[in-house]
Amino acid sequence: MTNTLSRRALFAGGASALALGALAACSSPSRGTASKRGPRTVSYWLWDSNQLPAYQQVAKAFHRENPDITVQITQLGWADYWTKLTAGFIAGTAPDVFTDHLTKFPQYSDLDVLYKLDELEATKSIRDDDYQSGLAELWKGQDGHRYGSPKDWDTVGMFYDRQAMQKAGVSDDELATLEWNPDDGGSFERMLAHLTIDAKGRRGDEPGFDKENVEVYGISSNGSGGDGFGQTQWSPFTGSTDWFYTNENPWGDRFRYDEQTVQDTLAWYYRLADKGYMAKYGVFSTTTGPDVQLGAGKCALSFNGSWMIGTYLNMKDLDIAVAPTPIGPTGKRASMFNGLGDSITKQAKDPEAAAKWVAFLGSDTAQEIVGRAGVVFPARPAGTEAAVASFRKRGLDVSAFTRQVEEETTFLFPVTRNPADVQALLQPAFDNVYANGKPISTLTGTNEQVNNLLALT
Incomplete structure (x- = not known):
């Protein structure tokens, strides 16, 4: 819904x-x-x-x-x-x-x-x-x-269908230990390539793969993340570099999208679409979210938040499981909390x-x-325990979500003054990168506009 x-x-x-x-x-x-x-x-x-x-x-x-x-x-x-x-x-x-x-x-x-x-x-x-x-x-x-x-x-995790993974020859353990980096994408990007399938059945890591005619994408797409925070898009990757959105966590009065670390990470993330491993902007409608893409067999790994667990469990003919977010350059995985x-x-x-x-x-x-x-x-911890037990009865191991809290690999949601005005600047800037191919460096100018706005409040 x-x-x-x-x-x-x-x-x-x-x-x-x-x-x-x-x-x-x-x-x-x-x-x-x-x-x-x-x-x-x-x-x-x-x-x-x-x-x-x-x-x-x-x-x-x-x-x-x-x-x-x-x-x-x-x-x-x-x-x-x-x-x-x-x-x-x-x-x-x-x-x-x-x-x-x-x-x-x-x-x-x-x-x-x-x-x-x-x-x-x-x-x-x-x-x-x-x-x-x-x-x-x-x-x-x-x-x-x-x-x-x-x-x-x-927190955020990677939903997948065990049956589809078995066909691809991928185990739960492999998905739970993936690593990524902004240079070559690490084992995570190699996994995405293997899970991506073109119209003729060729995988992204096989000769002749046609990135312009993809039937199953390795990773779900969910817009540009242009709300400025990319919670279910790129935040697990930026978070695993120890970068944070603002100068204070969670409250801040200066954004940091002008820093090289985040721009390198975002450039790598959006290149996944150029390589055919993630759908380009407009391939799916705005109502075709990561859950719908997985349910329709259009993606192999569906990044989404724990609030969507029930929706995935209710999908017919799918054996749903969840893997944690990939380990980043810091040696740790990360998720927005x-x-x-x-x-x-x-x-x-x-x-x-x-x-x-x-x-x-x-x-x-x-x-x-x-x-x-x-x-x-x-x-509350007691409420969390009750939820974990409820999901377990329904056959789902949710430790991919809870381990982020237990292992303290989370980062807090950024809170800032005038959020509506901040988003009004960030949304089109991120959309321009993902949809129109604008250089990541254009975020530097947008970042300055946002900080000038916050300086006036």
Whole structure:
């Protein structure tokens, strides 16, 4: 489904930026002052339809502990979610609590439409060390206040079909020990060549291979990664060079796309399309994501995030397995470590009831319910363990995702001011490289534009 496919994609652009500007011009919403007498209701929004049943169970468990509070859940598709949320802030119809994204909360906190969770009674006791390492810190603004309660986490891995790999003569162990470098691509690129098959059945490492007529690509394509962060495209490779997006991790005020290390890595990555091992821009529609490509037999290795596990498991006639990201020049593999959170709007009619709901969402009780549903990895260790057990019952070893956390080979999602404006500059620049063949060096000028923008804020 589109909302699931786009779950971690950035959402910005001109319309969104204009809407946020209008929001800033509006007077700040008044703080809720509802009476605590009688029944109380908390409205809650989320976008992932796959998680809706689990959160309906969580809402029932919460109501049993708080019989005077009822949670009303609304699920909206990703394409509508942020548009309606921004419109709700302007019109005074925003939900009390909503699932938040790291690319959003800095702008919302600047606009003063979110409660500081450390200033509400029920949520002020949230502790960083209650969650997987680093997640809770992501939801603190530059002012030191917390604006979101950790909800879940994700890393990136390589999905594949065991049956297809057996036909190619490739073992699980081989896929788990691949290495790459920006010079010749290492064993990873050699594997991609072997897994790529042209229209006449010739592999990419065989004489006569026709890169212009490919039937099965070695690696999935998923756009340019032009959101600036390339989470499910090139971030595992840039991360394994010890490069990071900005001068601080996760918060930063200067981007580093002008550095040789990242430009060499990106040049190597996009050359995979020139060699025929990855589809060129436009071969697949924007709705034909890595999961669809694998399901249709159009790629051999499908890079994607752990939030997509359920989607891959539900594919018919495929024996799905997951390998970890390749080992990079530093001798380590890498994955972005991202996570969603729950935030409270200042339009909440009953802020303390909303805070109780958010505190419950972050509890072991709630996160174990979500974990047992087997859709995502909840932020608390107990929830993660429940999810791992659920996936195991369905026949999938998810250690490719969890080992990144256990071995501390993750890097945090970059958080920056004015993310919508930053993306408005980065997106076309990356698209120009992937789609139009512009030199990687053009990112140097874009990087300067982004840093000039951040210097003004």
